[in-house]
Ligand SMILES: Nc1ncnc2c1ncn2[C@@H]1O[C@H](COP(=O)(O)OP(=O)(O)OP(=O)(O)O)[C@@H](O)[C@H]1O
C-alpha cells in the first residue's frame with residue numbers, strides 16, 4: 001500500500017507530465033484534456049472544502065461555477081464589443097485581463113455563496129441538499145432569462161482572455177495557468193484543513209454539540225467555509241469559460257452540481273487530492289469511453305458504485321488503505 | 326456565605342406528557358462538589374442540559390456569577406464559563422484524542438477564525454491541550470483516534486476537554502461510568518482536587534463516589550428535587566430512602 005503523501009505527489013506529477021508529453025508528441029488535445037481535468041479538479045477542490053471538511057452536501061455548486069463563468073463571459077463580451085457594462089452611476093468597462101476577471105469571478109461567486117449559504121445553512125441534511133439545489137435552479141433560470149447575454153444560447157468569448165507575459169492562446173501556457181491555480185487552491189485547502197478553523201469545522205461535522213460546548217458557533221464556521229468553497233469553484237468557472245471560449249446556462253445546471261459531487265466521491269471525500277483524482281478519472285472516462293459509446297456515463301456509474309461499495313475514502317482511500325499521512 | 330457561582334431558579338421543562346424538570350431550584354457554591362442523584366429518568370441529564378443551555382426551559386432562569394444567562398444558548402454559556410461533559414459521548418470520533426483536546430483550547434482562545442496557521446503547531450494551544458490530557462491520564466493516548474478509545478477513556482477525554490476551557494463551573498454528567506473500580510477511584514481523587522479550581526455539579530450513579538466526595542447532594546425524583554443536604558442528611562432523610570435508596574431501612 002502506498003502512503004497518501006506519495007500518492008498525492010504521483011497524481012500531481014502525472015497531471016503535469018501528461019500535457020508536457022502531449023506538447024512533445026504534438027498531440028494538443030492531450031493538453032486540452034489535462035486542462036479540463038485541472039479546471040474540474042479546481043471546482044471540486046472548492047466543493048470538497050464544504051463537502052469533505054464541513055460535511056455540507058451542496059447540490060448547488062454549479063451556481064458558483066456558472067457565476068464565475070458568466071463573470072468571465074460578460075466582462076470579455078463587453079471588452080470585445082467595446083460597450084461599457086454600465087454607464088450609471090459610474091461607467092464600468094469590460095476587460096480581457098484574466099487576473100481582473102478572476103478577481104471579479106471570485107468576488108461574485110463568494111457573494112453568491114454568502115447569500116445562498118446564509119439561508120441554506122439554517123437547515124441541515126436533506127433540506128440543505130434541496131435548498132442548495134433550489135438556489136442553483138433559480139440562478140440557472142435567471143441565466144436562461146438573460147437576453148442581453150444570450151439567454152439559453154449563452155455568450156461566446158471570441159478570443160481567449162489574456163494573462164500578462166503569457167500567450168494564453170497556446171494550450172500549454174493556458175494549462176500552466178490552470179495548473180498553478182489548482183496548486184494554490186490545494187495549498188489553501190490544506191492550510192485550512194490543519195488550522196484551528198479546519199479542526200473546528202471538521203469537529204462540527206462529526207458532533208455539533210461538541211463544538212457548541214466549547215463555545216464555537218457551527219453556523220459561522222460553515223458559512224465561512226461555504227463562501228471560500230464557492231469562491232474557489234467560481235474561479236474554476238472563469239477558467240472553464242476561457243477553456244471553451246463559451247459560457248451558457250449549462251454551466252449552472254444541477255447535472256453539473258451532481259457531477260462535482262461525483263468527482264469528490266470518486267476521488268475520496270475529504271481527501272486533499274480526492275478532487276484531482278476524481279476529475280482525472282472523469283475526464284479519462286469521458287474521453288476514451290465517450291469515443292466508444294455515447295453511454296459512457298454507465299461506466300462512470302459503475303465506477304462510482306464500486307468506489308462507494310468497496311473503497312471508503314474513494315480511490316485515494318482505497319489505494320492508501322487508510323494510512324492517512 | 327459566599328455568593329453561588331451557578332444558580333438555578335424554578336427551572337421547568339416538559340417533554341410531551343413527561344415533566345422532566347419541575348420548578349428546580351438549586352445552587353453551586355465556590356469550591357464545592359454538588360452531586361445530583363436520582364433514579365433513571367429522574368431528569369438529571371435534562372437539568373444539566375437546561376443549565377448548559379442546550380435545552381430551553383419552559384420556565385425559570387439560570388444565573389452564572391449572578392448574571393442572568395437564561396437567554397444565552399450553549400455557545401454563549403460556554404463562553405461565559407460553563408464547562409460541560411456529556412453522559413453520551415459527544416466527542417469528534419474521527420479526530421485524535423489530542424485534536425479533541427485542542428478543539429477545547431481553540432474554543433477557549435477564541436481564535437477559531439484563524440484559517441492559515443496550523444492548530445497542532447500552535448504552542449499555546451498544544452500546551453493547554455496536553456496539560457489537560459496529562460491531568461486525566463490520557464497523554465499516552467494523545468495520537469490515537471478517539472473512536473478507538475474505551476468508553477471509560479472517552480469519559481475522561483470529555484473531562485479533559487472541559488478542563489481546557491478553564492471554566493468557572495463544571496457540569497459533569499456521569500463521568501465515572503465505564504471506568505471500572507480503579508479508574509473511578511482515580512477520577513474521584515482528581516475531582517476532589519479539581520473543586521478548588523471551579524465547583525462541580527456532578528451527576529453520578531456511583532453512590533460510594535458520591536458519598537465520598539460530595540459536599541452537598543440533591544436528590545431528583547420525577548423532575549423534582551426532594552431533598553438537598555450533606556451526605557449525612559441525605560442518608561437520614563426518610564423520603565430519600567423511600568424514593569431512591571430503597572426503604573428496607575426505613
Ligand atoms: N429529548 C427528549 N425528548 C423526549 N423526552 C425526553 C427527552 N430527554 C429526556 N426525556 C425524558 O425526560 C425524562 C428525564 O430524562 P433524563 O435523561 O433527564 O433522565 P436522567 O435522570 O438523566 O436518567 P439517566 O439516569 O437514565 O441518565 C425521561 O422520562 C426521559 O424519557
Ligand SMILES: [Mg+2]
Nearest residue numbers: 369370371412
Ligand atoms: Mg442522564
